[in-house]
Amino acid sequence: MPCLFCRIAAGEVPARTVHEDEALIAFHDIHPRAPVHVLVVPRRHISTLNELAPEDDALVGAMTRRAAAIARQLGIAERGYRTIFNCNRDAGQTVFHIHLHLLGGWSSANPFE
Numbered sequence: 783m784p785c786l787f788c789r790i791a792a793g794e795v796p797a798r799t800v801h802e803d804e805a806l807i808a809f810h811d812i813h814p815r816a817p818v819h820v821l822v823v824p825r826r827h828i829s830t831l832n833e834l835a836p837e838d839d840a841l842v843g844a845m846t847r848r849a850a851a852i853a854r855q856l857g858i859a860e861r862g863y864r865t866i867f868n869c870n871r872d873a874g875q876t877v878f879h880i881h882l883h884l885l886g887g888w889s890s891a892n893p894f895e
């Protein structure tokens with residue numbers, strides 16, 4: 783199984799897991815770009831957003847709602863957070879198994895201001 787996130791989902795590579803269910807796993811990013819940086823990952827391998835099919839709509843909805851739930855769990859829901867999907871080279875995608883970045887916990891209001 784060559785894909786890193788498939789291997790994490792299978793328990794073959796360790797991760798700091800914050801959530802697991804039948805469809806999803808979520809864990810802390812190994813190189814955090816924010817005080818809170820969690821990746822929400824479907825167990826099923828989908829390489830990029832370009833491969834999403836209509837039947838994946840519920841899965842993507844579950845990923846988004848899970849990111850919100852984890853934000854609440856980690857205490858950043860009210861202050862705010864950012865969610866990002868990177869797709870392919872120009873966006874800097876490095877792991878070709880879709881994942882939703884959950885970023886937050888900054889002390890100032892907006893890191894892009």
Ligand code: AMP
Nearest residue numbers: 797810811812813868874875876877878
């Ligand atoms: P992307 O650039 O959108 O493909 O994001 C891939 C993310 O996976 C990066 O933020 C990496 O830091 C993160 N990452 C790579 N390897 C691991 C790992 N073994 N455990 C947790 N996060 C990882």
Ligand code: ZN
Nearest residue numbers: 785788827879
């Ligand atoms: Zn995979």
